[in-house]
Amino acid sequence: VKPQDVTVRPGDSVALRCQASGEPVPTVEWLRAGQPVRASRRLQTLPDGSLWLERVEAGDAGPYECVAHNLLGSATARAFLVVRGGTFRGHHHPQQHQPHPRECGSAFDPEAEALRFQLDTALQAEENEVGCPEGFELDAQGEFCVDRDECSDRPRPCSHSCHNAPGRFSCSCPAGFALARDGRTCRDVDECAWEADLCQEDQHCVNLLGSYHCLPDCRPGFRVAADGASCEDVDECLEQTDDCHYNQICENIPGGHHCSCPRGFRVQGPSLPCLDINECLQLPEPCAYQCHNLQGGFRCLCPPGQALLRDGKTCTPLERSGPNVTTVSHRDLLVAWLRARAPKPGGSYHAWVSLQPGPRALSVGRAWCPPGFIRQNGVCTDLDECRVRNLCQHACQNTEGSYQCLCPTGYRLLPSGKNCQDINECEEDGIECGPGQMCFNTRGSYQ
Template sequence: MRAIGWVNTLKQTRPQATVTRTKLNGHNRVSNMKDATGLFTIALTFLIGSVSGIDPNNGYCIGNQCFAVFQDPGDFTTAQDQCREKGGHLMTVRSSVSHDTLLILLGSLLGRYWIGLHLPIGCPDAAAELRGFQWVTEDGESDFYNWAPTFDSSCSSPQCVSVSKDDDFKWIQEPCSKQAAGFLCEFSFQNPCTRLEVAEGETVTYRTPYGFEGEDVLSLPPGSIAVRRPTETKYICFSDRWLPAPWSCEIEEGGCEYKCADDHQKAPSCVCPPGRGVNPGNNVTCEVDKDDPCLILRCEQTCHQEGDVYSCMCEQGFELAQDRRSCRDFNDCRDERQCPGDNFKCINTVGGFQCVCKDGYRLTGDQCVDVDECVSAPCEHMCSNTPGSYQCSCFEGHIVIPETPDKCKLHCGRDECPAECDPNDRYQCDCPGGYIAEERPDGMFCIDIDECSMFYCDQGCKNTYGGYVCSCSAGYTLVEQYKCVKTEVTTDKDTEGWEGSGGATTPYVFITSSVNYPEPTRRPAKVTAGGLLGIIVCIVVVILVLVFLVHHILKRRGKLESAGALKAPGDEAHDLEHVTTEKHDKTAAERHLKQDT
């Protein structure tokens, strides 16, 4: 099964070709191929799937094992599943050699990483070899131990183990459900390849089927690819031997830079786009071919020769464009016969198509069945399932909000309605927008507000239940649902029957939608500069008039009080003597004379 792992990995990472090829049926159809190539072709019978998952951040191989570190946060179970998907398991640190490998992989990384040590059942046993813990390979064999001094032997202790640079890579007990920064995987294999010999001025880069690469590698697992530079020669490791490219087209496109041609009567070969030819030095890269007749055609995909005539052609799933050289995706969904069956639809893809279920349906077996969306309670009030969809409705006294059909809001539709109150507090009540609550002996009621009495509109206004409708006179246009802006006219003909023309006019032109606000009322906030100045002048004039009136009234009242004080009562009027100025002066003189004598 290890062979399956590396071959599947290669198949998963190779570029996707759009040309349809005949799949190998497991038989060796090439009798004149070299023995190594024949063995390689037989290995293709193990192509039964693909390995998925994330790529590692770093890796190291030694002997018949490779180790890789993945920086993908997750719990212990998720990490274990990720390693299994790649054909390995969480790393076991059984020896000082594997511990040194762990130091190499995590030497520059922060955070905690899962290793393959856990407590499957029971309680820790301090006297046991691994203290009751086991490796994920279901054994407790180990020549190396690195437990932290804080080991917890209670039955409630954490049952999984992680390592970290911060703790000197000691084995720390962690809850298996905790999120670690990543994990380490271990892969085993047979028949590894040793590194290629390198001449002076050459370098070789190796890429393993587990997703990591490097130059200083001593042991390579089967399926590893080596690239020798600067010649760009490629090799693949198979059964402890390096096979030069091109190899089977089913793996990494045979190592070809462009595409691999799989002629079952011949060995695999590389092909290049029109105007370029295969480099004879490495048989995989493409270089400009000045003698190619297809060069002047500049074909996007394929140049076809028929006799002495060359023409551009397109691969399967594409069609030739009008310029007769470029290719465009062929819309297979134009054929109504595609994707037969109820509730299926055709989705065009690059170079093909895909049959999927229509929205609101899911695939069950070979049929698309309706999904009951109401099970997930998408509506605020009531939900009714429909074929391929659902419909929301509201309880009595509510209506669906048009902008959000799954939500409901209060609705009256009359002059007044009972308010919706808290059953535990009759004073906590809600009314629809455009209504105001009114307390009565028999409860709280919502009364429609007449917004038109508040002059919200520039010109015409019509009150509606819960809102109002603004309108404008002929010759004006309604803007922002309440302002009237004069319509620009350019000719006398355009102004006939409009304001200022002297003809008959329509009083108002009503719009069909009402203006509803979430608050009971809302007045437009804009006030022009002229309007504001007029308001200020009016207020000042009113204040001055009031001051003048108050002053005038107080002054008149003071005069009346003074006159009343000078008047005596009627029964004393005859005792008063009218003293003239002359008499007053004479009397004063006589008094002065007597005082002198």
């Protein structure tokens, strides 16, 4: 029930009716000139939300706002109380004192209605000698009070839409918004806070400005896809959100990831780096003569005067048949043995034929060097990979039969063995700064 405009005389008592219903049950509050109406002996808010004014005075005239609000929003209604001069005293019933009932016909006459407002406000201005009431102003001739268009004021009184009416104005909000308690500002309505189930069982509600959206509930390790209707796997390895150690291999799996070790290494335990496997300690022994362990592998060595065969494990004696010719002699002519076969990747292969007088008229030979070595003058010589090509992101250190990439201070070597990654000392080393200070990671260091 919205309050109606009422005209009374000083000393009358009047009730401005205002009732609101909703779920949750709304709270009704009365405002005058934008300020809450304070209860007194003459002004009281009735249990049904109406405002009771006892022994009305001339100063009680003006607009009154009834504001009903709950968790979902608010609604505002406005009524104008006109106090005319006179000596009448007694109880007043609003339905018996509606101003100027129209008895001449049922049609609405805009000019007559405007004249009624001018007469009412002019009488009030003359009897109270206080000028025009709130929401009105004197016309250009200074004879009548006319409505003032508050919506044309600057700054605008409403945050969104403003609606002017005789002696007052009201604000409204677009869909998805509700008026705040000031009756002028629009605030977003959180539809997701409603008890009603707006989304399906396998979805959750996300509030938006002026609206809401239902997104699917994704399991851990998944996220909402770009279409907003399905879930997609999160590749922790690609996004570097995994918890694998620096020398471990990250393998993405649906809904998670797996940390493993490269060949030649073994897992120590959760959150621990991979540990090199010493193949030289395994049984049976991998080499015929001597085994040299490397990070992630091993290399077999031969005694002086012998060379490593293509299996990378067995040694064979060498013969010197000339100053610069080294041969491996055989009793039979194995020409097919000289054909190039698929050597071990990265290895060096060399075959030759040596002619010399004597019962062994023809000697054939072939030798193969392991990876990281090259055959020079019949001897397997270490190859300096650091000079051959650019293998490392930063520094390269040659080792016997291999090479090693080095990183500057503050960086660690990635599992690729070639690239370096900055170390976040603030997180990994537990750096403790002084009082009122924070640790910031920088490239290769921190501050």
